[in-house]
Amino acid sequence: MGVAGSGKTAVGAALAARLGATFKDADDLHPLANVEKMTAGVPLTDEDRRPWLRLVGAELAGEHPHGIVVACSALKRDYRDAIRAAAPSTRFVLLKVDPSILKERLVQRPGHFMPVSLLTSQLKTLEALETAEAGMTVTSEGGIEALTDQILENLRQGHLAVPAGTDQNER
Numbered sequence: 001m002g003v004a005g006s007g008k009t010a011v012g013a014a015l016a017a018r019l020g021a022t023f024k025d026a027d028d029l030h031p032l033a034n035v036e037k038m039t040a041g042v043p044l045t046d047e048d049r050r051p052w053l054r055l056v057g058a059e060l061a062g063e064h065p066h067g068i069v070v071a072c073s074a075l076k077r078d079y080r081d082a083i084r085a086a087a088p089s090t091r092f093v094l095l096k097v098d099p100s101i102l103k104e105r106l107v108q109r110p111g112h113f114m115p116v117s118l119l120t121s122q123l124k125t126l127e128a129l130e131t132a133e134a135g136m137t138v139t140s141e142g143g144i145e146a147l148t149d150q151i152l153e154n155l156r157q158g159h160l161a162v163p164a165g166t167d168q169n170e171r
Ligand SMILES: Nc1ncnc2c1ncn2[C@@H]1O[C@H](COP(=O)(O)OP(=O)(O)OP(=O)(O)O)[C@@H](O)[C@H]1O
Pocket: 002, 003, 004, 005, 006, 007, 008, 009, 010, 011, 027, 071, 105, 106, 109, 114, 141, 142, 143, 144, 147
């Protein structure tokens, strides 16, 4: 999870490859109207994202014998709650990247529908992963493989599980 340009697709795909898991980019689940809106530089609303989050949840809840990694912005706690309602064992990895680096990456990424102008609204909408939520925040500015190693190590050590004594469903 994370804002545009945070590396969800790059790191998610690398993680899935290392796990031997299926990879899905949630951008491919956006209805055309959402893509058109973002292309036009208009931020999505909660309403716009609701049907899309249902598709993301259904994807995660599906049959995946080797597991699944989904690259999904999941910017708000409410969005993550909606995903967890469909797929309760979902663990989130927030890729936290300096805004100046994000901007640079989006400028240098040709042919993608997401305009750099939407970065401000993405950052404003983002609600950090809370302590009670299963998952982790990656703040390192390391390369794709280094970040993937870091996530795998934490996953193997059980650090992405729901923290003891907390209930994700209670807020
Ligand atoms: N850790 C990293 N180090 C260097 N470059 C990176 C890193 N992570 C991603 N990138 C590069 O930054 C660009 C944006 O990454 P990516 O497309 O994976 O982001 P994203 O979060 O999926 O964005 P979006 O949601 O807008 O599709 C890509 O060109 C990618 O190769």
